[in-house]
Amino acid sequence: MDKNQLGVQYMQEGNWEEAAKAFNDAIEENPKDPVAYINFGNVLSAVDDDEKAVKFYQKAIEIDEHAGAAYYSIGNVFFTQDRFTEAKKMFETAMKKGLESSDNFFMLGLTLVQLNQGKLALPYLQRSVELNEHDAEARFQYGLCLAQLELIDEAILQLEKCIELDPDHSDAFYNLGVSFAFKETSVKAIEMFNKALEIQPDHLLAGHAKKLIENNL
Structure with a gap:
């Protein structure tokens, strides 16, 4: 198993120290691998060291300006800091760089909701649900957005699907x-x-x- 895979396994177990060591080794072995920097940033973000995490994400972008996951991760940091306009820009950039993940669409939609742009949020929340039909929270937020736009029948449908997934x-x-x-x-x-x-x-x-x-x- 390579060091990045090992680090991800440690992260899934909540073993941040070992994960950090594995990603550090991965960076030392291959300093031009943006994935290792993104992964190390994710560990730092998980232990609330957002400032350092952003530096690792930025390093990944320096190595590969098309590293969509790095923009997405910076967007997440900005979102948790209520810096919604900056978060929106990052999620949009991630999308432009080819990151077509349900998580990125979900976070972009959620950010637009926070910016009181529900109509703009709707297609991104919808796409998120299409890409991951089993995400109860995405269903909930999509339903909520529909309800706020007074699309009540459609909202009920999504909220009912949400409780099927999460009773x-x-x-x-x-x-x-x-x-x-x-x-x-x-x-x-x-x-x-x-x-x-x-x-x-x-x-x-x-x-x-x-x-x-x-x-x-």
Whole structure:
């Protein structure tokens, strides 16, 4: 097994120290391999050393300006720092460099939502779901975006698929409840709010929404 593969295995096990050693060895063996720098950056990011992580991603880009994964990783750092405009630019650049991954489309969509550009976000969230049909969180965010644009029937479809994939997704049940309430299907809405509260008894929004509907019945 090569050092990069070994490092990835250590990362999957949460063994950051050994992962860092493996990627460091990979860099020493082949200093012109951008993948090793990206992987080392991912370890640093995982242990919250974002500043150093970005330097490794930038080094990868210096070696290969078409290293889409490096732009994607910098975008993730910017997203967690609420630097959404810069994150958007990085995810878009990753896409232009040929990174056609569901994760990149998902993060670009999510970033556009944060920038209040739901209409622009929609096709990226849709593409993310098309590329990875089993990603419950992508389904949820896609459904949420559809609901915010008042495409309620389409939103319900995605939120229902989300709970098929993740039956404990309380926020999906809550938003299904809101969607059914919007369609004035009160019984179904209350059923969804109850389900959200069953999973998460302190779900304040679900509790409040349920009371509102019950008081108006």
